[in-house]
Amino acid sequence: MQIRTFNHHTFHSGYKGKSGGIHPYFEILYVTQGKATLEWMGSEYEVPSPSLYVLTPNTPHRIVRFQTPFSFWYIELDIGDEDAFPASEQAIHWNRLQKEADYESDELRPIKQTLDALSMALELKHRGDKRYDEEIVMLDIRKTVRLIQNDLRNRLQTVNEASDKSSRDFIQTLMRHMETSYYEPIDLTRLSNRVHLNSSYLVRAFKHETGVTPMQYLNKLRLSAAISYLVNTEMGVQQIAEATGFNSIHYFSRLFKRKYGISPQQWRLANRK
DNA sequence: ATTATCAGACAAACCACCTG
DNA sequence: CAGGTGGTTTGTCTGATAAT
Known part of the structure; x- marks a missing residue:
């Protein structure tokens, strides 16, 4: 160490x-x-x-x-x-x-x-x-x-x-999994296999518990990671998209703009210095 | 509580092309 | 050439409904 x-x-x-x-x-x-x-x-x-x-x-x-x-x-x-x-x-x-x-x-x-x-x-x-x-x-x-x-x-x-284990522990399990592996390829099938549950039931239960669907939660994690990369590194938008688990820069910049109103590059310029 | 199916709406992913 | 956009295909989500 x-x-x-x-x-x-x-x-x-x-x-x-x-x-x-x-x-x-x-x-x-x-x-x-x-x-x-x-x-x-x-x-x-x-x-x-x-x-x-x-x-x-x-x-x-x-x-x-x-x-x-x-x-x-x-x-x-x-x-x-x-x-x-x-x-x-x-x-x-x-x-x-x-x-x-x-x-x-x-x-x-x-x-x-x-x-x-x-x-x-x-x-x-x-x-x-x-x-x-x-x-x-x-x-x-x-x-x-x-x-x-x-x-x-x-x-x-x-x-x-003191307490009986919640029957919905699988939601916490999946959230923790996404939080630590957001940069890896994750889709609904992988998530539902991971907790051995039906995918449509999983989405419903997840949303009921957290207010967002699994993929929405994942994107939230990915975009907040991207923000950190934009501000704190010199990595290009392409690299950041890859590092945060997005399969394409195109989809990444589109999602980014939808959430923050401006493109990743503009965001970096506006939040530098 | 959980699984299954189906249809429709919506979002993600991809390709081709545009812009600075 | 990196990054952004338009249009299309594929995947995800939701509501309804029925069954275990």
Whole structure:
């Protein structure tokens, strides 16, 4: 495991710079001051402070609204083939909990203590202080990840004991699948085979539960990924269409224009700098 | 609760062509 | 040449309805 990059920011009123991205790295985002909304994998998350978000590789994320001053730091990690990091399902579950997370509680206090230690260590690194020790930072990151996983495991046990498993778990299964594999070829037949259900029943159940059909949900994910690529990379529209799972640039730009009113290229020009 | 079928509406995907 | 549009074919979604 390697730190690929880390940074800390405070947004003051009038801030108009970049506040998100997409990259093939695992990211930990720790919010220390202010409130905001995080867009991640097609959903919005209320971001209080303190709160901690785990962002899995290749997923676009963006802070869209914030109450100033808004402070946070993040670390992007090249985790190689380590499997100790939360899977997408766990990350989603964890991030959803952040809205109401109480970091003074017995369960979460150890995480906050570790994060505060990390904050201080990263501050040393930022200043080029000799006391900075990368090894200790790595241990703290591993400890944080481990604490998150333990906390999730404990919660899951209590949930499973308390409630009967929803008969509609397959919808969550499919949503998670699309969120992590939106760039792969996905069609209705593959989705219904995946959960062993009739496709017409699947569409009805999915819409009933989520308000959108499976393919609408998938396109929403793909377009929000495309937005991140447009703003944060130099990739051409053709490349972005491929990277987000669209089979053709033509269809991509048409869908894009339908949703945002302008073409991808125009959107990039309008949202740069 | 789930599957099946059918028809009609609508959206996605594709090809050919246009534009800057 | 990359990116955008028009028209056509193919796939998805929905409502109705019947059955397990």
